[in-house]
Amino acid sequence: MNLDQGGNSLDSQLLRKIKSKQAIVTVIGLGYVGLPLALRCLTCGFKVIGFDTDQNKIEKMKAGQSPIQDISDYQLQEVLKQNHFSLTTNGGDLKNADIFLVCVPTPLKENYEPDISFVKAAADIIFDCCKEDCFVALESSTYPGTTKQVFGNFNEYKKIFLAYSPERVDPGNEIYEVKNTPKVVGTDDPESYKIAKAFYQSIVDKVHIVTSTEVAEMSKLLENSFRSINIAFMNEMAEICEHLKIDIWNTIEAAATKPFGFMKFTPGVGVGGHCIPLDPMYLEWAAQQAGHSSEFLNLAHRVNKGQPQRIVNNVLEILTQVDKPIKTSRIVVYGMGYKGNSSDIRESKSLEIFNLLYLLGAKVDYIDENVKSIIACDGHSYEGITIQEVTSDCDLLIITNDCNQCDYQAIQSVDVLIYDVINLLKSKRKNVVIYGKKDSYQNCQNFQKESLSI
Template sequence: MTGNLVAGPKLWSRRKGTKLLEAPTSTTEAAQNQSEHEFDFDVAIVGMGYVGLPTSLAFSAAGARVLGVDASPARLDVIRSGRADLVDSDRERLTQALAEPSFELTSDPSRLSRAAAVIICVPTPVDAYLVPDLRILSQACQTVVENAVSGQLLLLTSTTYVGSTRNLLATPLAKRGLIPGSNIHVAFSPERINPGTDSFAHEDVPRVVGGITNSCTEAAEALIGTYTRLVHVVSSADAAEMTKLVENTFRAVNIGLANEFADMANSLKLDVMEVINAAATKPYGFMAFTPGPGVGGHCIPCDPHYLLWQMRRLRLSTPVIEQAMNAIAARPGRVVDRIRKILSDRDKSLHAARVLVVGVAYKPDVEDLRESPALEILESLIEEGAVVAYHDHLIPSLRLGDGSVLEHHADPAAFDADLVLMHTAHSSADVSWITPEVNVLDSTFRLPHASNIINL
């Protein structure tokens, strides 16, 4: 890959106001004739959600001038108020960033032209038929292209199909006369944000980058390198896109396998977590995955479907991935079946039974309901005629697929449930009300063994 180097994005070091680097300038005619832009911001982040906001805070902490862009004024108000769902370290960074004049928030996309680099961090969900829903991503890329100017770096981080950076950014930019590697840079660097987990600082998580041309890759590597310690360069944007699909598909397949082992262990009267923990003592060749009620968020239940969707078009069979994703999709139904059987064994019909779901977020310690298995479980229980409530101090209310709204049941003991489903175990949740008289189906496999607690 080749490309004429031009003046790249002016980046700033962790010492505020100190210029860190500039991409080398070519003496080619294309570079000489390009219009020069003085940028007000080092980086603009498009999409201030669970990926975009932490990313913007990492850049701000590194000393960059940051513009956060989101189509939702309500979301920006939440961020300005400091009420955004963040881990503690990022919450501290948000407080610091909001006090800095170099950190701004806007819903005006025209201001993207004032940023040396633009990073796209928007959701890439699937629809009810598990088909990739590209509307949000396509609109975001279109907006970025319409406001792009020469000398910028445009970096896509949203997980998507292989070739999307080229199709959604490079090709439409070229139609505007902005040629990647000549008078603009375009690259892909998959996000690596783990919501609700503070185990790894942003600067300690290696990032992968791949550009449309070599110079695009160099510009992206320089940008990401301003806040993270290790950048791994791959040969192309396509390779970087595939990297993210491999990461999350690997997790999906192994979670599906862990769920199968849980079912087998249950049939064999074994404790699956005892077995998994024992296997995990092997120092090589094994990585522990744990079972659960299903998979939520916009990564594991969604990302592999972008790969499957693309492979179907190429008529390539992917049976391992397909079976794993089918099993993951069926897991909430498996939970409802277990609830029905447990009640039946106690001479109780699911119809009119009182079922309390504890924890409805898709993972512990986040205020995030996206693709949460709890939603499907609640809907199925209601359809079966059960009397249903949920208890989750991080989720004050939720809306089901039929438009109905459920409110957090603040006093779980007072619900007098026939069966409690432990769906999500928040570290800050009080479970002292679970006495030996409370019957529990534990789909988290985290509660201590007791006669009243049954593992999924």
């Protein structure tokens, strides 16, 4: 069957609107996924309505203040001048929309069950205002079956075209953006297939169509579960190598010379952000609903979740070797976003390390140009410092992630003990202890002896 042939008058009418860029696009949820997607639609010639339930966010955006790092205030101000981008919190303003792109949060509950309440709320808004022949695409990460579960009954009341296309946004990535990141799209009927294909091909370079919405939903969970498992494996390998007194970093570089059958991952502080820590748990929950449980997913989750405590335990060992009690130590964490080049601290393992050290009685600061302030476990706000403020009263500098603004020379020049969790410096200096490289722990005594002799 050729899904590109034929069609009823409704899908033909919407196809003409898409191809002529007369279709009005509504993006529901203007965060790190929705806002870049909205601006991409504007760039491609569509009129766009941006909807969010956060009134304060909408007012700031109308004033030209971007809520996310990847879109600058200047970029937002420029698109607002064109008068093709309207912003609202009122569902009634969406009645003329032809296309709805749902980009809302899908968190986990405390018991690790998926919380799709934001998706259901978006569906209610769309149902109340959508026209008979509109196209709805869910982009939020979720478990297989969500698209049908939440939107499938629309067609009992009014005809819509439906798709699932998982977001693949990588905040802080200056190479891959909406335009050049391949888009997976899943639909469940021929008419929706044609609409979804036409629309996404009009805004991205490459579209990969799959056979159902469930396959598209599953593909996102597979991508991030793959990463979670491999990161957990490398964190476990780092622990094994430390006990065997083998350099994990040299080991990885050696293995990476194999031109086939090996993909390079490296140890670190664990996994953060919205996707990698959560998506495997969506998948595990879905498996349990089908009478199955994945030991593999659960094991990776436990390893990654426990990584901050392992790092803190290593910090305690380092401080013990230089005869410094944790309660009188000043420690600086270098990197606070859940990854380098990101202001996003959701599920940030660096923040967790900060809090664990604070609870042990240490005086803790952090450095990250992308994260201006944090709310720590005591409920107070703390602002970041600069590398120039790391003076001799600092007992330990912990490097937890990388960023484009890293001043390697300044870091290397500080006269303090450094614990390099990610081997950022690749240094053989006597003041650097490297995670996964047990013989570097001798640098604690070497640095202490040198300090005492000054």
